[in-house]
Every structure is written in C-alpha cells, then in structure tokens.
Amino acid sequence: MKYKHMVICDLRHLNNAEVIREIEEIKDVVLLILPKDADDAVKNAFGKVKQKRIVSTVYVGKDAEVGTINGEAIINPSAKEKIYIVNGKAYVAPLAGKKIKVIVNGEMIASEKDLEEGNIEIISVNGNARYDDYDRIVDIGDNTCVDSEIFLEGKPLVVTNGLAFVPKLPENACGTIAGSCVANSAIKKSNVRTTGGVMYTDCEDLLVRDFGEKIKIDREMLALVEGKIAVKAVKVKISHSVTGEELLNKVAAIKCTELEAHSKNKAAAALIKL
Secondary structure, three states, X not given: OEEEEEEEXXXXXXXXXXXXXXXXXXXXXXXXXXXXXXXXXXXXXXXOOEEEEEEEEEEEOOOOEEEEEOOEEEEOOOOOOEEEEEOOEEEEOOOOOOOEEEEEOOEEEEEHHHHHHOOEEEEEEOOEEEEEOOOEEEEEEOOOEOOXXXXXXXXXXXXXXXXXXXXXXXXXXEEEEEEEEEEEHHHHHOEEEEOOOEEEEOOOOOEEEEOOOEEEEOHHHHHOOOOOEEEEOOEEXXXXXXXXXXXXXXXXXXXXXXXEOOOOOHHHHHHHEO
C-alpha cells in the first residue's frame, strides 16, 4: 500500500498497527495528518513507515475538521479544532479563544490579537501571512458603496469582493479596508487605512459599475455619466474617440485584468488603473 502525490493525506482513520505496517511508503504529500490520540503501538507503526517529500505533518484529534480555501473566503470556525489550507485568500474573523492550524500557500490576513494569544498555529507559509489590528470583519460583498457608519464603532476589517466607493469619513473613523476602492480624500485624515489598491477622489458621490467580461469606454458612453464613474471589468477597452483629459474628468478608477488604450489616452488610463 502506498500513499503518494496528494495535497492532503489524512490517516487518522488507521488505528490498527498491523494495517499501518502494510503501508510501504508515503511520499510527495503537502499535508500529512496523523492521529494525536493514538496508542503507542499505532504511533510506533507510523514512525517506521518510509516517508519522502512530506511538506508538513500534523497530529490532530479524530474530530478535527480540515478545510481548503481556493478562492476568497472568511474563516470563522466552529468551536472544533480545525486545519485550513489556504491556496487563495483568507480573512480570519477574531477567534475569541478558538484554535486553528493553517498552511498558507496563498494569502492570509488575521487579527493581531489572535497572534498574541496563540490562537493561530502556522504550520507552513509558502505565500503571505499578515496581521492587522481589527476586532471584527464586515463583508460588504459586491456592494458598491461602504457605509461610513461601519467605521464609527471599534476597529472593523471591511472586506470588499469588487470595487467599492468610500465616502467622506469623519476624523474619528477607524478601521481597515481590504480590497480595491475609490476613497474620498478625507479618508487620509481619519484612522482608516487601505490594504488593497486605492484611488483618491474629491467626489462626494461616485457611480461604481461592474461590467462583467468587458466594456468599451467611448465618448458616447461618457456622455451618459453624470459626475464621475469607477469601472470594473475583466477587459476594458478605451476608444480613440476619448482624449486623456476627458477620461480623467469622467473616470475615477479602472479595475481590470486587461486594459487596451489608444496612444492618445494611454498615459491617462495608466494613472487611474487599479
């Protein structure tokens, strides 16, 4: 019997030493999970199994849960012991004494208090683990505007999945914004900071639109916009009919994966691309 080429190799169900002795080899495994409450015979049997290229080995109880995060998610575990493999981006809600173990291949943001209290055990970091000062997480999802009232109580970590507008905030506002945003310049005078891409504006109000796969910005489209707009799409194409000045006057920010601009507006587009 061989276990190989696995992201997670969970062998907690093997509690018979004779069965374990039949394992020829365990190799090329990201996370090997073994039972922490096994008897000596089982532990000795596991100790004699040939192991090669095991990135991390953990010993956990049989009731502990294992989760994998590939996209973007908020970690808010139950009271049970839990292990997370973060391949995408994870925000850890304040754990209040609960314990988690984490393998970070992507990015993890957690509370400084949980770090200080030892609530998070980092098994390995191949990506990025960051700690911020927050006492709760507010997920605004795809909402296009952040409610300023959120920042007037405690220290929230505001998570946005898309592109959001942050209006004028009072100077006593406090917290962190994780994600791309266009923020009223008054945010610089407050205690709110941003960790994602940010563009500053003097606008009191802003139209934010997610156009999905693609959008073409031309003079006709801009003529329909009252005030300013922030644009999000996978692909954004800017027509030659739009001058750089017109673009900067009407568009506060562009968030996209692919930007196609004409030579006459390319420099202006670069200034507002998140």
